[in-house]
Amino acid sequence: MIAIVDYGVGNLFSLRSSCAKIGVEATVTGDVNVIEKADGIILPGVGAFRDAIGKLRQTGLDKVVKEECAAGKPLLGICLGMQMLLQRSFEGGEYDGLGLINGSVKPIKDVIPADYKVPHIGWNKLIFKKRTPLFKYINEGDFVYFVHSFYAADCEKNTTAVTEYGYPLTASVENGMVFGCQFHPEKSGEVGLKILRAYAEIAEGGKQ
Amino acid sequence: MITKRIIPCLDVRDGRVVKGVNFEGIRDVSSPVALAEYYSSCGADELVFYDITASHEGRKLFTEILTETAKNVFIPLTVGGGINTVEDFDRVLKCGADKVSVNSGAIKNPLLIKEAAERYGNQCVVISADVKRVDGEFRVFSKGGRVDTGMEAVSWIKKCVDLGAGEVVLNSIDTDGVKKGFDLEMLDAVCNAVSVPVIASGGAGNIEDFITLFTSLPKVDAGLAASIFHFGEVRIDELKKRMRAAGINARI
Numbered sequence: 001m002i003a004i005v006d007y008g009v010g011n012l013f014s015l016r017s018s019c020a021k022i023g024v025e026a027t028v029t030g031d032v033n034v035i036e037k038a039d040g041i042i043l044p045g046v047g048a049f050r051d052a053i054g055k056l057r058q059t060g061l062d063k064v065v066k067e068e069c070a071a072g073k074p075l076l077g078i079c080l081g082m083q084m085l086l087q088r089s090f091e092g093g094e095y096d097g098l099g100l101i102n103g104s105v106k107p108i109k110d111v112i113p114a115d116y117k118v119p120h121i122g123w124n125k126l127i128f129k130k131r132t133p134l135f136k137y138i139n140e141g142d143f144v145y146f147v148h149s150f151y152a153a154d155c156e157k158n159t160t161a162v163t164e165y166g167y168p169l170t171a172s173v174e175n176g177m178v179f180g181c182q183f184h185p186e187k188s189g190e191v192g193l194k195i196l197r198a199y200a201e202i203a204e205g206g207k208q
Numbered sequence: 209m210i211t212k213r214i215i216p217c218l219d220v221r222d223g224r225v226v227k228g229v230n231f232e233g234i235r236d237v238s239s240p241v242a243l244a245e246y247y248s249s250c251g252a253d254e255l256v257f258y259d260i261t262a263s264h265e266g267r268k269l270f271t272e273i274l275t276e277t278a279k280n281v282f283i284p285l286t287v288g289g290g291i292n293t294v295e296d297f298d299r300v301l302k303c304g305a306d307k308v309s310v311n312s313g314a315i316k317n318p319l320l321i322k323e324a325a326e327r328y329g330n331q332c333v334v335i336s337a338d339v340k341r342v343d344g345e346f347r348v349f350s351k352g353g354r355v356d357t358g359m360e361a362v363s364w365i366k367k368c369v370d371l372g373a374g375e376v377v378l379n380s381i382d383t384d385g386v387k388k389g390f391d392l393e394m395l396d397a398v399c400n401a402v403s404v405p406v407i408a409s410g411g412a413g414n415i416e417d418f419i420t421l422f423t424s425l426p427k428v429d430a431g432l433a434a435s436i437f438h439f440g441e442v443r444i445d446e447l448k449k450r451m452r453a454a455g456i457n458a459r460i
Contacts, residue, residue: 013304017279047329119331119374121405122210122429123253123459143211143459145284147331164209187284187306189248 002026002203003038007059009045009052015078018186022193024200032064040203041068045080049089049105049150052080053097062098069100074177074203082173082180083152091150100178103155108148112166119149124163124171124183132160132174133202134181137194144171144183144191152182177202211459212422212451213253213430214444215407216437218243220289221260223269225438244277247437250444252283253459256309256377256432259289260352271303278304288336292316297324301332309334309377312350315357318371325372330404335373337365339394340381346394353381361394362401369402376402377432379409387413387436390421395428405429412436415450422456 004015004026012028019026026042027034035041043065045052056062069075077085086097089105097105109118123143128135146163152170162168163183173180179199185192218225218240225240244255257277259270267290278285287300288309297308308328314321314335325333338353339346339361346361365376378398380391390411399406408421412433421431436442451458 011301011304011306013278013302014282014306017304018282020279021282046331117403117405117429120210121331121375122213124210146210187282189283192282 001038002040002042002200003035004028004042004044005035005056005061005065006030007052007056007061009047009055009080011046012044014186015042015044018193018196019200022197022200024196030059030061032061035061035064035068038073038203040074040076040199041065042199043075043077043081043084045078045084047080049080049083049091049097050093050095053084053089053095056084066098066100069178072177074199075100075179076199077178077180078186079148079182079184082182083150085173085178085180086152086155089150101152101155101158101173101175101180103152103158103173105150106153108151108165108167108169111151111169116166119147120165120169121147123188124165126161126163126171127168128161130160130174132172132179134160134172134174134179134195134198136198138191142191144181144185144188144195146171146183148182152180209457211253211457212428213407214251214418214447214458215254215256215430215432216243216247216252216444217256217258217409217432217434219258219260219434220270220273222263222266223273226260240273241276241280243438244281247444248281248283251448251460252444253430254284254286255281256286256288257305259287261290271299274300274303274305286334288334293320294323294327297328297332301328307332307334307375309336310373311336311338312352314368315348315350315359318367321368321371321373325374330372330374333373334375334377335365335368336377336379337361337368338379338381346397349381353379353384362397365398366401369404373404375405375407377407377409380411383411384409385435386411389413389417390431392421392425395421395425399425399427407432409433412442415442415447418447419450419454419456422451423454
């Protein structure tokens with residue numbers, strides 16, 4: 001079972017539906033016991049970094065996520081959920097993240113050409129940087145759906161894929177059993193479902 | 209690079225897809241859920257569900273259909289129609305919508321955009337504008353294109369973006385249903401005024417109209433249409449192949 005962490009931020013309907021579509025048991029939960037029992041954790045997130053990390057800490061769920069990670073349980077952060085895995089964010093100030101992956105979150109507008117639109121919204125190609133089990137069912141050049149104004153910076157060592165938007169923006173990261181996707185697999189059609197299936201298999205595989 | 213998006217729009221009334229010509233003479237087309245699945249499999253990049261129901265019962269039917277669609281279709285879903293309050297945003301987002309488009313609701317209360325953007329993020333709020341030429345200027349119309357608000361369109365759209373709208377759907381009433389191509393002049397004026405994505409709507413009659421749109425106005429991010437897709441006059445997979453052949457970046 002995969003625990004989709006519900007800490008009061010964002011819309012979890014599509015994530016739950018996409019797991020159901022591929023036959024993966026997933027529970028939307030804010031219950032520490034359920035998260036502890038799960039084979040894998042998905043950390044979603046939309047909106048502002050400060051609000052999201054604040055709510056995660058307020059609910060105390062940041063602790064259980066970190067503890068389970070330390071114990072080797074697979075974790076997948078999506079969009080803002082991925083950004084929260086990093087050490088800090090410079091969105092509207094400076095805020096600490098979970099520190100599970102080295103690097104920081106910075107504005108896209110600082111690195112892309114001036115005539116490019118922000119947010120980076122729409123379908124863009126994945127360019128692989130490292131082999132990752134998360135992409136075992138997809139191909140380089142496959143399209144996924146992005147919506148974001150900030151990106152994961154200074155995390156080259158952990159970057160598994162980038163996407164080109166006048167600058168190679170980080171598309172996915174990985175550090176041991178910690179995974180992150182800047183794009184939305186639950187909104188990326190068949191390609192996204194294949195990524196979620198691969199993640200579910202990683203989680204199921206870790207179950208002894 | 210990011211691809212140009214192709215977006216079929218499904219006008220839904222009492223649980224069925226309809227499409228009008230110049231907003232009148234509505235014809236019944238098909239089941240929204242089946243149509244959404246079909247479009248997704250053909251390569252639609254996004255779907256817009258537009259609720260033109262007036263009754264409470266119809267609205268309930270709409271959210272049921274939305275839920276059913278979101279359980280089976282995994283591409284971005286935008287919902288519009290009858291969005292007047294933040295509670296309306298909440299209602300459709302809970303049923304699986306990713307973005308919500310506001311039109312008359314924002315004309316009545318522009319701060320709705322700000323309030324919704326603060327709660328759900330700019331990416332969630334789409335300003336949809338029905339625009340028509342009146343006395344040599346672009347004029348915003350409300351109530352499904354029936355009422356002239358007297359407001360100049362480009363400044364209105366700019367104001368909405370300043371308030372927090374993350375995307376613009378520009379529907380030209382002048383070209384809607386006519387099938388002679390998108391309103392390039394109107395689109396150019398709006399694209400030059402805002403920095404957020406602009407979605408062209410109204411006037412597509414064939415594949416060539418999309419090619420013309422994206423080649424002559426590279427700033428336009430997406431093309432939206434309804435009847436030509438519903439009646440099979442244009443197939444999305446064929447459209448995208450032709451776009452690629454014409455050097456336009458498309459997701460296939």
